[in-house]
Amino acid sequence: xxxLKLIFLSSLGRKYVMAISGALLFLFVIGHMLGNLQIFLxxxxxxxxxxxxxxxxxxxxxxxxxxxxxxILHIVTAVQLAIENRRARPLAYDGTKIYAASFAAQAxxxxxLVVLAFIVYHLLHFTFGKIQPEALTYTVMYKGxxxxxxxxxxxxGFSNPWISAIYLICxxxxxxxxxxxxxxxxxxxxxKTNAYRNAIDKFAKISALxxxxxxxxxxxxxxxxxxx
Amino acid sequence: xxxxxxxxxLRVWRQKNxxxxxxxxxxxxxxxxxDMSFLEMLDVVNEELTARGEDPIAFDHDCREGICGxxxxxxxxxxxxxxxxxxxxxxxMRSFKNGDAITVEPWRAKPFPVIKDLVTDRxxxxxxxxxxxxxxxxxxxxxxGNALPIPxxxxxxxxxxxxxxxxxxxxxxxxxxxxxxxxxxKVGHLGLLPQGQTERDRRVLHMVAQMDEEGFGNCTNIGSxxxxxxxxxxxxxxxxxxxxxxxxxxxxx
Numbered sequence: 015x016x017x018l019k020l021i022f023l024s025s026l027g028r029k030y031v032m033a034i035s036g037a038l039l040f041l042f043v044i045g046h047m048l049g050n051l052q053i054f055l056x057x058x059x060x061x062x063x064x065x066x067x068x069x070x071x072x073x074x075x076x077x078x079x080x081x082x083x084x085x086i087l088h089i090v091t092a093v094q095l096a097i098e099n100r101r102a103r104p105l106a107y108d109g110t111k112i113y114a115a116s117f118a119a120q121a122x123x124x125x126x127l128v129v130l131a132f133i134v135y136h137l138l139h140f141t142f143g144k145i146q147p148e149a150l151t152y153t154v155m156y157k158g159x160x161x162x163x164x165x166x167x168x169x170x171g172f173s174n175p176w177i178s179a180i181y182l183i184c185x186x187x188x189x190x191x192x193x194x195x196x197x198x199x200x201x202x203x204x205x206k207t208n209a210y211r212n213a214i215d216k217f218a219k220i221s222a223l224x225x226x227x228x229x230x231x232x233x234x235x236x237x238x239x240x241x242x
Numbered sequence: 243x244x245x246x247x248x249x250x251x252l253r254v255w256r257q258k259n260x261x262x263x264x265x266x267x268x269x270x271x272x273x274x275x276x277d278m279s280f281l282e283m284l285d286v287v288n289e290e291l292t293a294r295g296e297d298p299i300a301f302d303h304d305c306r307e308g309i310c311g312x313x314x315x316x317x318x319x320x321x322x323x324x325x326x327x328x329x330x331x332x333x334x335m336r337s338f339k340n341g342d343a344i345t346v347e348p349w350r351a352k353p354f355p356v357i358k359d360l361v362t363d364r365x366x367x368x369x370x371x372x373x374x375x376x377x378x379x380x381x382x383x384x385x386x387g388n389a390l391p392i393p394x395x396x397x398x399x400x401x402x403x404x405x406x407x408x409x410x411x412x413x414x415x416x417x418x419x420x421x422x423x424x425x426x427x428k429v430g431h432l433g434l435l436p437q438g439q440t441e442r443d444r445r446v447l448h449m450v451a452q453m454d455e456e457g458f459g460n461c462t463n464i465g466s467x468x469x470x471x472x473x474x475x476x477x478x479x480x481x482x483x484x485x486x487x488x489x490x491x492x493x494x495x
Contacts, residue, residue: 020491025420025448025460026484027491079430099418102352102459108253108266108345111319112417114469120417122462198463201477204485208478 017091025098026202028091033199035088040196042081043188044221047228050168052232053241057165061154064164089130096123118194131182146171169236178233182212189226193219247273248340252287255347257356259490260363264356266345269299276336280323281306281313283335284346300359308332308472311407314414315360316347321411321470327459329409329472349410351419353456366456367408367424373452375428377437396434403431405473412467412475418459423467425453425476426483433486443490450487 021027049067052059067074112120135145143150149171152163172178197218198207206214235241250271257264269291274283281303288298304312313330317323323333338344348356353366392400406427413421429446432438438445461480468477 016494017491020447020487020494024450024487024491025454025458026487029461029484046398058461095462098460099420099459102419102457103350103417104352105350107316107319107347107350109319112464113320113415113466115464117444119462119464194463201463201481202461202484204481204483204488206477206481208476211478 015067017151025095028095029202031087031091032095033202035084035091036195036199038084039081039088040192040199040221042084043192043225047225050232051228053165053168054235057154058156060165060168061161061163065156065161068162085130085133089126092123116194118190119198121190122194122198125187128184128187129191132180132188135180135184139177140167145177146174168232169241172195172233172236175237178237179231182230185229188229189222192222192225196221245340247274247275248335248338248342250274250283250338250341251343253343253345254360256299256359257348260355260356274335276334277329279306280315280333281333282330300357300361302361303331306331308336309407314349314362314409314411316349316414317348318345321349321414322409322472326469327472327474329407332472349411349414351413351458352420353421353458354410354413362410364408364410366458367410367421369410369456370425370449370452371419371428374441374448375432377432377435378391378441379437390436392436395426400431402433402478403427403434403475406431406471406475407473409472411470411472413458415466415470416459416461417466418462419463419465420461421453421456421458422461422480422483423471424476425449426479429480429486430479433482435472442486443493445492446483446486446490450483 021030050060052063062234118125139145140149149167150162152166152170154163154166155162157160172181195214195218197206200210200214232241252269252271253266254269255264256267265332269287271283271287274286278286281301284299291298302312302314304310306313308329308331311329313322315322315330317333319320322328322330324337325333344362348354348360349362349364351362354362354364357363403425406424409422410424412423413419416422429449432445433442463477464482465477468475
């Protein structure tokens with residue numbers, strides 16, 4: 015009980031909440047990207063994968079609920095900490111300069127809020143079908159039964175250059191967010207010692223870049239007509 | 243031959259007391275020797291102000307040799323001025339050019355309220371030390387010199403942390419006014435030594451609780467604190483503090 019109180023109420027404890035929820039969300043982003051990259055393996059691969067997820071509620075729903083809990087913990091804690099940070103300096107300096115801080119570090123709250131807005135948009139688009147309602151109606155035959163044609167949904171969705179532009183910009187901000195966040199989580203948990211400091215910083219930047227390139231490859235390939 | 247004196251325009255934060263609102267006031271600093279320290283330059287300006295019957299600029303200072311932690315001042319937006327690993331008292335006017343305009347502000351953080359002009363009340367740091375920044379020892383005969391072996395690497399690391407003079411530049415520079423580097427230095431310094439082990443968990447829990455209580459911001463791992471620290475205390479100690487607090491939280495009863 016005391017441990018939970020220390021973790022959820024202290025300044026350092028809430029950084030652990032940020033770090034652990036952030037780390038799990040980071041792993042989800044990698045998994046999500048790998049799943050979607052199956053679009054390059056062909057229509058059947060992607061549709062079979064999507065059908066497997068949909069047809070396995072014992073996997074789908076715990077993952078959905080878990081992600082929602084993680085996202086709420088990450089966002090609520092971030093906003094709480096940010097409000098406290100503003101309160102800690104009621105009167106700003108004349109001409110604010112922040113020393114030694116990377117752009118990604120300074121923009122972490124902004125990039126996070128944009129990514130949040132993007133997640134809402136992304137869910138409305140491909141999960142709830144509010145952006146392109148016809149997207150959820152495409153079907154394809156799979157093992158003798160009609161299943162949702164996710165491949166066609168993605169191709170149609172990203173053929174719209176405006177929608178693709180939104181995705182590309184948001185992936186840029188996600189990349190920026192992760193390039194600081196992934197290295198920061200090691201520091202917050204106390205695992206970033208001088209011996210690993212540079213390696214962890216590089217790992218964060220490289221993994222953020224891989225996620226950016228991997229996710230952007232899909233709309234770019236569709237816009238260029240490489241995936242039809 | 244290089245110039246030996248300079249004229250400067252100062253923009254100094256003047257604030258009568260903690261209750262009143264402050265404002266910037268401009269002063270001309272004339273015939274300032276390049277060999278003066280920044281504080282000596284302020285002394286010269288204050289001599290003139292006093293001679294004119296005006297209230298001199300209040301600022302904190304004590305040893306003037308860079309080891310007491312009393313001097314502060316945010317100079318042109320940077321805690322302790324433009325040089326690295328240098329306190330304001332060790333900053334010399336040769337670091338500036340003739341004709342420069344220099345803005346001088348107090349540390350700005352809610353837990354460091356302004357007492358007057360550039361003087362802030364940093365007793366929040368004292369209260370953090372009082373709840374755990376010590377090692378309790380029984381009095382008695384002095385122990386033998388080498389009775390307690392300490393590996394050289396540990397002793398060196400503890401010394402790195404022990405260099406903290408508690409000036410508060412870390413708080414002043416942090417965009418969140420976080421006191422993490424200060425607390426990390428104190429917790430790290432004692433936690434690295436065998437004498438500090440008995441109270442290690444209690445120390446970190448109490449000091450972090452007091453830090454939060456004082457209203458400092460939260461660390462976002464951006465590293466401004468280490469960049470301005472006159473004693474160059476590194477980010478490694480913050481990582482160590484996070485690690486210590488995590489272990490102590492898990493063991494807390």
